[in-house]
Amino acid sequence: MLLATKLRLGDSNTMMAQGGIQAADKPNDSPPIHYLDVIGGGGFNNTPELVNALVRDAPEAIVWLEDLGVMFDKEIDGTMVTIHGGGTSRKRMHSARDYTGGEIMKTLRDEIKNRGIDYIEFSPAIELLTDDGKCTGAILYNLETDEYVVVRAKTTILATGGAGRLHVQDFPTSNHYGATADGLVIAYRAGNPVIFMDTIQYHPTGVAFPEQIVGLLVTEKCRGLGAQLVNNDGDRFINELETRDVESAAIIKECTEKNKGIKTPTGMLSVWLDTPMIDIIHGEGTIQRKLPAMYRQFQRFDIDMSKEPLLVYPTQHFQNGGITVNEKAETKVPNLYGAGEVDGGVHGRNRLMGNSLLECIVFGRRAGKNAALKEKKIERGKLTLQHIKRYHIELKEANIDADIMSPMLLPDYRRKETIARMIDI
Ligand SMILES: Cc1cc2nc3c(=O)[nH]c(=O)nc-3n(C[C@H](O)[C@H](O)[C@H](O)COP(=O)(O)OP(=O)(O)OC[C@H]3O[C@@H](n4cnc5c(N)ncnc54)[C@H](O)[C@@H]3O)c2cc1C
Secondary structure, eight states: OEEEOSSSTTOSHHHHOOSOEEOOOSTTOOHHHHHHHHHHHTTTOSOHHHHHHHHHHHHHHHHHHHHHTOOOOBOTTSOBOEEOOTTOSSOOEEOSTTOHHHHHHHHHHHHHHHTTOEEESSOOEEEEEEETTEEEEEEEEOTTTOOEEEEEOSSEEEOOOOOGGGOGGGOOBOSOTTOSOHHHHHHHHTTOOEEOTTOEEEEEEEEOSSGGGTTOBOOTHHHHTTOEEEOTTSOBOSOTTSOHHHHHHHHHHHHTTTOOOEEOTTSOEEEEEETHHHHHHHOTTHHHHHOHHHHHHHHTTTOOTTTSOEEEEEEEEEEOOEEOOOTTOBOSSTTEEEOGGGBOSTTTTOOOTTHHHHHHHHHHHHHHHHHHHHHTTOOOOOOBOHHHHHHHHHHHHTTOOOOSOSSOSSOOOOOHHHHHTOOOO
């Protein structure tokens, strides 16, 4: 087995995830109730069998992570602390303070090293290899040596994550630098359909000030704990626990159509997130105890979020759509599997908080198990790029003149405002 990754092992959106992971494992909750929340949040467009897999495997996923060593927040009697997220009808968000993804990734990374699993860093997959339509491996590009590496594989799993760094509609993003939709591109060229590509999720509370961290996330957990969204008149304009699409739309409307936004010193429009409410509701010290990473992130810029509200605006956060898979994580290309944010269908047109960490664990485990079982039953195939030839013929027939290189791997991340301020030296 070989794990190839684009940057360093662990550089990922998972590492950055803050708020938590959902699982219906409390007495007042159940996978069917979780199912209804996921489907409702997704606008009833979700692929039902994928949602079924997600919610049914969720309690076991939490047990698996805990057994590996993930330290979830617990009550004094040892029961898991669970809280609400936007659009959840029960408190089912399990977290490790506000660095849940970091805690999970650190544990999984240790596990990879402890089990002696081979991995290769700075080596993104740039194309799949096929034999008569079946996936037979991938071509990697070594970012350090500029060499191409051919990897022969009986089964291949794509877990390349999302697309935030493509900065759709010029929005800032919360995503890590490797999130450039590579898996979507290469799976599509190999013949797998993609769905809901128009449904990028904008997280309502991206940082609008200070400028150095514009786009980074202010976790939804803040609103879960009682922080309120407030316009320039000091008025609340939305229930803070609506789904993300509703929240983001309300903030954008407040800043544009209603002209009730607050301008940051660099001219960006924003609204207040009244974080001091958290300590007022739950007692002094709650922010430092429950949101330590977030507190430190602002403290570095002399902003004490327990005393002052924050300025926020929606940020490009998640790719709701992606490549199609079935409940076994199989794509339509034989021997190719997909797991995590690269997949589409689980969340329909809108994901709820905490279901994406869950998705990458549930479908990662399903993809791993099914790929391992399949690998035992098949022969190695030839290594060809037949599908690329076919793809170019299709482009020509459709009169598409595509001169953009893809996958983009590491595009220019500077925003146009930054480039405009550059000084010639
Ligand atoms: C700031 C932030 C906070 C979040 N908070 C939460 C939360 O609280 N709860 C929740 O459920 N979800 C949250 N999410 C979403 C969630 O973290 C991600 O959707 C999920 O972790 C994605 O997992 P993944 O394994 O699919 O992708 P990633 O974790 O992004 O991993 C993809 C990996 O593939 C690598 N890669 C990319 N392209 C290639 C290539 N061509 N070849 C080889 N490797 C490649 C990347 O470098 C990366 O290591 C958050 C996301 C962000 C950005």
